[in-house]
Amino acid sequence: QVQLVQSGAEVKKPGASVNVSCQASVDTFTNYYVHWLRQAPGQGFEWLGFINPSAGRISYAQKFRGRVTMTSDTSTTTIYMQLSSLRSEDTAVYYCARGGTTMMVVAWSWFDPWGQGTLVTVSS
């Protein structure tokens, strides 16, 4: 069964950085894009970007360029998302989600499955 397992909740102060991890199966890590999305309390979803974990292709949403960094660790098949210069508006549940295969057009794929989510709270 495909699973994405995320790290636990974080509390950060404004201006700090947060690093959220997402452990994937070898098949997912090797053959699929992994996306990061977030959902602020009571709100809809925002897409942060995607990474091809094994080949390193990365694309960030325009809104987050300069603040978000996505990396991967082949030895542990773990994908990381770091968001810097945190502000209160970044308080949200952050999800990783598997996209399509790396052979597929990104716009033709969908998010399935999703990780369980990681609550990041930014508060002074």
Add this chain to the structure above:
Amino acid sequence: QSVLTQPPSASGTPGQRVTISCSGSSSNIGVNYIYWYQQFPGTAPKVLVYRNNQRPSGVPDRFSGSKSGTSASLAISGLRSEDEADYYCAAWDDSLTGWVFGGGTKLTVL
């Protein structure tokens, strides 16, 4: 402010048919597939409809998607109490070069 526009709420009684709309533009829904996700409180979303009108295995055929021009809709027939959830539409946006979502529609089964 979401790029795709959905009504914030919808409701129906058991057995009824309900539709949820999603309005976009020529850079997203007008030229790309639409996707629908279902989310229950405190859980991650699940895909209900992909590529406009396709259902993953395990999704009942009571759920159906359609698209016309820059708008799309999700129809739920034979409404059941377990359908009470939040529903989100999503599409790739060529101008933003990224995924965009609707603000979500909370479905209440009366």
